[in-house]
Amino acid sequence: MILIHCPYCDEKRPEIEFVNAGQAHISRPLDPSSQTDEEWEAYLFIRANPRGRHHERWRHVYGCGRFFNAVRDTVTDKFETTYKAGEPRR
Amino acid sequence: MSDVLIRNEPVPETQYVAAGVTISLAGPMQRYALRARRAEDLETVFQVTMPRKIGASEGGIACLGPDEWYLRTEAGATIPTASGLPVAITDISDRSICLVLEGPRAAEILMSGCPIDLDNFAIGRATRTIYETVEVIIIREAEDRFHVELWRSFAAWFWIAMTTAARH
Numbered sequence: 001m002i003l004i005h006c007p008y009c010d011e012k013r014p015e016i017e018f019v020n021a022g023q024a025h026i027s028r029p030l031d032p033s034s035q036t037d038e039e040w041e042a043y044l045f046i047r048a049n050p051r052g053r054h055h056e057r058w059r060h061v062y063g064c065g066r067f068f069n070a071v072r073d074t075v076t077d078k079f080e081t082t083y084k085a086g087e088p089r090r
Numbered sequence: 091m092s093d094v095l096i097r098n099e100p101v102p103e104t105q106y107v108a109a110g111v112t113i114s115l116a117g118p119m120q121r122y123a124l125r126a127r128r129a130e131d132l133e134t135v136f137q138v139t140m141p142r143k144i145g146a147s148e149g150g151i152a153c154l155g156p157d158e159w160y161l162r163t164e165a166g167a168t169i170p171t172a173s174g175l176p177v178a179i180t181d182i183s184d185r186s187i188c189l190v191l192e193g194p195r196a197a198e199i200l201m202s203g204c205p206i207d208l209d210n211f212a213i214g215r216a217t218r219t220i221y222e223t224v225e226v227i228i229i230r231e232a233e234d235r236f237h238v239e240l241w242r243s244f245a246a247w248f249w250i251a252m253t254t255a256a257r258h
Contacts, residue, residue: 001205008144008155008156009144009145009217010144011145013206013219014205014206016205016220017205017219017220062218062219062220062225063155063217063218063219064144064154064155064156064158064218065154065155065158065218066155066156
């Protein structure tokens with residue numbers, strides 16, 4: 001079982017308490033109506049799919065309930081670090 | 091129409107006794123979900139010190155998240171309202187039931203489906219977690235006594251899972 005460090009609970013908790021919530025650091029355009037179809041498509045659908053280091057959102061759903069960001073290696077499934085939502089990209 | 095309201099519980103009201111553990115339904119109580127950005131606002135309302143660390147509990151109030159607390163009081167108690175303050179107090183009394191696991195094997199039986207290490211779970215700690223697929227709140231009341239708060243609709247299944255684990 002993988003243990004994931006929740007930055008809010010400040011402890012390592014079992015993976016089964018968490019859900020992955022997709023790529024991190026994607027912000028919604030402030031003025032959607034000014035977007036071209038291509039820009040809007042990129043915001044909605046186009047995601048990075050790296051081999052290796054990946055920034056992801058996770059949610060401690062069966063715990064404190066909070067979303068946070070994590071850096072995970074997609075090859076080894078090893079979590080490099082986790083940090084609170086709103087903090088700068090690491 | 092009957093004048094008497096009958097309370098139907100989803101699990102047997104008689105205690106289940108197995109080697110090293112008893113499982114019983116706790117009596118009715120009132121439960122509240124308390125939400126606030128700042129704990130100080132809830133302290134103003136309730137005139138108590140709110141536990142600040144996630145997982146800590148104090149005086150019947152458990153801190154479940156950075157802005158979320160869980161209050162349990164005896165049935166019939168009144169709690170203050172909070173007009174004018176940026177807090178949310180929601181009565182969720184009948185959403186959950188509480189099962190009490192007591193005995194030297196209580197932790198072992200909960201760990202049959204719960205992934206957290208309850209042997210190293212301090213007395214007084216409270217946390218939301220998962221048992222198999224059911225969201226539960228586990229509160230360690232004493233060395234060999236746990237309260238498990240779970241949603242009423244999952245209770246029948248959970249009772250079977252607990253009593254089966256206790257038999258083995």
